Amino acid sequence: MKGFVWLVGAGPGDPELMTRRAARVLGEADLVLYDALVDPRALDLAPQARRFPVGKRAGRPSIRQETINRLMVRAARRGQRVVRLKCGDPFVLGRGGEEALALVSAGVAFEVVPGVTSAVAAAALAGIPVTHRGLAAGFVVVSGHAATAYGPVLDSLAPHSLTVVVLMGLGSRAAVASRLLARGWSPLTPAAVVLGASTDAAHAWTGTLGALATADVNAAPRGREADPPDERRRIHFADADDAPGTIVVGAVVSLAAVLGRAAETDDSAVAVGAAR
DSSP, rough: OOOEEEEEEEEOOOOOGGGGGHHHHHHHHHHHEOOOOOOOHHTTTTTTTTEEOOOOOSSSOOOOOOHHHHHHHHHEEEOOOOEEEEBBBSSSSSSHHHHHHHHHHHTTTTTEEOOOHHHHHHHHHHTTOSSSSTTTTEEEEEEEEEEHHHEEEHHHTTTTTTEEOOOOOOOGHHHHHHHHHHHHHTTTEEEEEEESSTTOEEEEEEEEHHTTOOOOOSSSTOOOOOOOOOOOHHHSSSSGGGGGEEEEEEEGGGHHHHHHHHHHHHTSSOOOBBBB
């Protein structure tokens, strides 16, 4: 029996935002190798599979990428159906391309199952469209892990020319803000930080680029009472300091005051909790 690997995007958090294809292949899996921030309820879609966490979190011990590649290849060569379940989309700052290349090199058959990237979804759930006629004709997505990654991109942008989205960059938001300001961006440029998008702990800070570096983005939204926690969703992170965050900078953030509030009036909507 030939093995197979699916590189699957789990979306921004809530399993209801996963694709039907993703849910179907999870149901066929013998082994699921999943990221640290994958919602535990998504794993329920793979009832007959063995599940093994292989996620990476900044500043913490984690499994080397080479080891993850070997686990996928070894299981597939043993005839197993493997799902590599990755947050967001596998090919957006998720090393999905590296894993695909490793599978090609090993001669292992695979398929990419795209997911909804947090680069767009986190902003959208907070009422922020990353493009909007008259405000932004495009957007750029960068990793906030290291200045060597985001620096050349931000330095190349004309001020206010695009919406800037930074993933995995909460710890570097001061450096990102300083870089944009030095490039000529106005300190009054609208900015947002969306924490834990689509989870029960979701909320957003909105303000300005000038305030981004020192803002208490982890503060609970003013005037918002916390809903009773769903422990299955809270398992992602112990507190806001540990939450996945997305930074958005640009004129489109100003729309959150209207669009985000409108979304909150729908009780069936995915959790947002954006502060105004």
